[in-house]
Amino acid sequence: MWPDYQRLMELAPAECEYPYFFQGIYNEEFAMPNTCRLRRSDTTGFTRWEQGNTPEDYNRGLFIDIFPLFYVPDSEGERAAQKELVLKLWKAIRGCEAMKLTRLHKRETNAYEQYIPSFLALCGERGIREPLLVDCSRLKQEYLLACAGTGKRCAEVGATSSKCHAPQLMWPSEWFDQMIKLPFADTTIPCPAAYEKVLEKQYGDWRTPVRSGALHEMAAVDPDRPWRDFKLSPPEP
Numbered sequence: 001m002w003p004d005y006q007r008l009m010e011l012a013p014a015e016c017e018y019p020y021f022f023q024g025i026y027n028e029e030f031a032m033p034n035t036c037r038l039r040r041s042d043t044t045g046f047t048r049w050e051q052g053n054t055p056e057d058y059n060r061g062l063f064i065d066i067f068p069l070f071y072v073p074d075s076e077g078e079r080a081a082q083k084e085l086v087l088k089l090w091k092a093i094r095g096c097e098a099m100k101l102t103r104l105h106k107r108e109t110n111a112y113e114q115y116i117p118s119f120l121a122l123c124g125e126r127g128i129r130e131p132l133l134v135d136c137s138r139l140k141q142e143y144l145l146a147c148a149g150t151g152k153r154c155a156e157v158g159a160t161s162s163k164c165h166a167p168q169l170m171w172p173s174e175w176f177d178q179m180i181k182l183p184f185a186d187t188t189i190p191c192p193a194a195y196e197k198v199l200e201k202q203y204g205d206w207r208t209p210v211r212s213g214a215l216h217e218m219a220a221v222d223p224d225r226p227w228r229d230f231k232l233s234p235p236e237p
Contacts, residue, residue: 002148095119
């Protein structure tokens, strides 16, 4: 939940030594607002979304996502208010990033330019006269606080994303009350005892791999080459 996730974002960057890199909103301005990533800087592994929507100095090593669970209000009125604020901030964040990419980093990006007006509208509401000086990380912290809500026990918890309150990304809180440890690579990690229910609600038949385009579609994977040394070959004519 939010307090643990906030503490993780504050402490983990200093605790991770090379080749590991903890990528979060406090140490990477263009980090994803709804997740942190633990990356290996001596490898290459980045998505097509990252290829087109992040600056050149953005860490692009192989990664594992770390998603927090957030408060979902029980009342319909509070839930609607939370969704309105979360989506308003999400659009502003994407507009802020798109403006900085195109104007400061001289990058072409088409994914989020449509949200630049939303960002400028927020700047207008707050009396901000120089939008390019806005720290995206502060907007992302505000976004996470809106997702966290009061933090009180609620019937459902959810993973935040641009699809706020998406049914497949909300689960009964009680599914996370008991934890077990499962093997992963050469270690074990804590997981909810009801992990199969969680996966089935989000993915349906999660045991059957599905190949399809998504934010995780990889642009490049090279476990033997540091991302700073990697050059993506141009597409064949």
